[in-house]
Amino acid sequence: MIDTADRQEKKRLSMVRSQLEVRGIRNPAVLKAFRKVPRHLFVPPEYRSKAYQDRPLPIGRGQTISQPYMVAVMVEDAELGPDSRVLEIGTGSGYQTALLAEIADQVYSIERIDWLARRAKELLRKSGYDKVHVRTGDGTLGWPEQAPFDAILVSAGSPSIPQPLTDQLSLGGRLVIPLQDFQIQTLEIITRTESGIRRERKEPCSFVPLIGEHGWKE
Ligand code: SAM
Numbered sequence: 001m002i003d004t005a006d007r008q009e010k011k012r013l014s015m016v017r018s019q020l021e022v023r024g025i026r027n028p029a030v031l032k033a034f035r036k037v038p039r040h041l042f043v044p045p046e047y048r049s050k051a052y053q054d055r056p057l058p059i060g061r062g063q064t065i066s067q068p069y070m071v072a073v074m075v076e077d078a079e080l081g082p083d084s085r086v087l088e089i090g091t092g093s094g095y096q097t098a099l100l101a102e103i104a105d106q107v108y109s110i111e112r113i114d115w116l117a118r119r120a121k122e123l124l125r126k127s128g129y130d131k132v133h134v135r136t137g138d139g140t141l142g143w144p145e146q147a148p149f150d151a152i153l154v155s156a157g158s159p160s161i162p163q164p165l166t167d168q169l170s171l172g173g174r175l176v177i178p179l180q181d182f183q184i185q186t187l188e189i190i191t192r193t194e195s196g197i198r199r200e201r202k203e204p205c206s207f208v209p210l211i212g213e214h215g216w217k218e
Contacts, residue, residue, distance in 0.1 A: 003049060008040050011052040015039075015068055019054050025072045029080070033102035034072060039065075042095035042123055061113050063208055065093040066155060070205060077176045077189050077202065078151035080104045087146070087168070089139030089210070090155035094120030098129050100153070107132040108146050110139035112211060140212035142168040149173055157185040157207040162214030166190060166197055178207045182216070 003011075016034050025031060040051035043065055047057045056064040075096065080086060084104040091097055091111035097120065100107045109132060111117035117136040124132055133146075139154070140162040147168035154165070154177040165175050169192040178185035187202040209216045 003040070005038075008038065008051070012039065015052040015054075019069050020072045023069055025069075025076055027076045029103045030072060030076045030099075033075070033099045034068070036102060037095065037098045038127065039068065039095055041127060042093040042098070042120075059093045059116065060119075061115055063092055063113065063116060065095055066207070071096050071099065073187065073203070074153050074155070074176050075099055075103070077187070078153055078174055080151055084150040085146075085148075085170075087143055087149045087152045088155065089142075089152065089165075091117055091120045091134055092155060094124045094129075094134070096153070096155060097124060097132055097134065098127060101129045101132050104151075108143050108149075109134045110137050110143060112136070112138060138212035140164065140210060140214035144168060151176065154178065154210060155207065156210035156215070157182070157205075158210040158215045160214075161190060161197075162210075162212075164214060166192060178205050182209060 040048045043051045043057050056067050059065050080103045085106045086100050086104045088097055088109040091109040097109045114136040117134055121134045142164040148170035149168055150170055150173050152165050152175045157178040171192055173192050175190040177188055179188050184206050187205045189200040191198045211218050
């Protein structure tokens with residue numbers, strides 16, 4: 001059966017209740033964004049009927065759109081407000097970029113694979129998110145011309161903290177990043193303070209590798 005927009009909305013609202021709220025996602029702005037952004041439009045057409053399932057899905061070129069709950073944890077941990085300036089590393093499908101655009105003021109996003117960056121740009125434009133800035137490049141270098149950022153979200157697993165990213169945080173700014181092992185990482189929040197950085201370990205997670213100068217080598 002072809003899903004109508006109504007049916008997709010019902011699935012989306014059910015996803016927010018059964019996957020996010022019951023697992024402790026509480027931030028009203030985050031929940032509102034998840035209720036609004038049409039995740040099914042960001043997955044490839046052959047996966048559209050599975051878009052609201054509790055799992056990551058393939059998006060091409062060996063990459064994935066992350067599980068909705070994991071995206072929600074990262075966006076909530078970023079502690080964004082309506083005036084925030086945010087950098088996302090790993091645009092992927094553009095879904096998280098759209099969520100960030102619903103919550104923050106200015107959104108910058110970097111994707112390593114040009115094909116994905118172009119696809120995400122097009123989907124974001126078609127969905128009305130034409131104010132976000134997406135570019136192809138090595139996100140481990142950050143976007144120095146647009147720094148500082150109140151938050152930086154890295155949607156791929158890194159062996160260590162990329163120094164350029166902490167350098168590009170504003171004072172009190174938060175870097176949300178899966179760190180350490182190639183297969184299984186720990187989600188960490190790195191906060192820039194007056195005296196350096198503070199590290200907070202959150203939960204185990206499993207992301208595709210962050211490949212770049214300050215990540216895994218190709
Ligand atoms: N948040 C995305 C979404 O909503 O679809 C999912 C991102 S996917 C799990 C991780 C992405 O990070 C992949 O598209 C991959 O190509 C990208 N990536 C890996 N290393 C990167 C780097 N150094 N700079 C930018 N993007 C990178």
